Amino acid sequence: MLTIWGRRSSYNVQKVLWLADELALDYVHRPAGGEDGGLESAEFLALNPNGRIPVIQDGETVVWETHSILRYLAAAHGNDDFRRKTPAAQSEADRWLDWSLSELEPAFFGGVFWGFYRTPGDQHDDAAIERSLARCDRLYRRLDSHLADAPFLGGERLGLADIPAGATLYRYFELEIPRPPLPNIEAWYQRLQARPAYQRHVMRPFGELYGRLAY
Numbered sequence: 001m002l003t004i005w006g007r008r009s010s011y012n013v014q015k016v017l018w019l020a021d022e023l024a025l026d027y028v029h030r031p032a033g034g035e036d037g038g039l040e041s042a043e044f045l046a047l048n049p050n051g052r053i054p055v056i057q058d059g060e061t062v063v064w065e066t067h068s069i070l071r072y073l074a075a076a077h078g079n080d081d082f083r084r085k086t087p088a089a090q091s092e093a094d095r096w097l098d099w100s101l102s103e104l105e106p107a108f109f110g111g112v113f114w115g116f117y118r119t120p121g122d123q124h125d126d127a128a129i130e131r132s133l134a135r136c137d138r139l140y141r142r143l144d145s146h147l148a149d150a151p152f153l154g155g156e157r158l159g160l161a162d163i164p165a166g167a168t169l170y171r172y173f174e175l176e177i178p179r180p181p182l183p184n185i186e187a188w189y190q191r192l193q194a195r196p197a198y199q200r201h202v203m204r205p206f207g208e209l210y211g212r213l214a215y
């Protein structure tokens, strides 16, 4: 049995739940972190000594670090759309996971979502928010150019590449922030919004996080 640990408002947990449902996996969800707490318990630290969510247990196998979990689920349970047949094809998906982790998420989730939305207004660093917004403009425009060639990041069908960057879109488009014209991303976002798994796990109200730095 697969168990997925982590509160539903965590964007990293959302990626894992979204993928699990795209793969039609049977799993138990265990809320943890945030208001649910429990990350410092001995039971949880035995799973992830970092005390962070998400974590999965798949039989005897425990995996932490979101993108390692995504790769594990795709390798262990994925179909051809999520587990590519050659190293070169797999690298096309992998690069978007790493790009999202090292470029897009620090700019959007770190700089804008954390700096603008989660940080109380009287503590805003306006210059830093402006820099993050400018960085997001550049990165989302780059993504938009890539999406001119295919409906999904990895090609004709949804794949692993779409999960991390796609998981940023709901909050990116819901926040009251300036955005450049992104016609290809908007079309991609519509395709994602049509998917029940995306609706269920990513398109979730996030007001509980407003002005909240606690977790």
Ligand SMILES: N[C@@H](CCC(=O)N[C@@H](CS)C(=O)NCC(=O)O)C(=O)O
Residues within 6 Å of the ligand: 007, 010, 011, 012, 013, 032, 033, 034, 039, 051, 052, 053, 054, 064, 065, 066, 067, 215
């Ligand atoms: N590099 C880790 C980061 C994990 C992380 O920071 N998770 C956050 C939620 S997104 C967390 O555990 N926060 C504490 C909490 O929710 O209480 C990963 O990608 O899994």
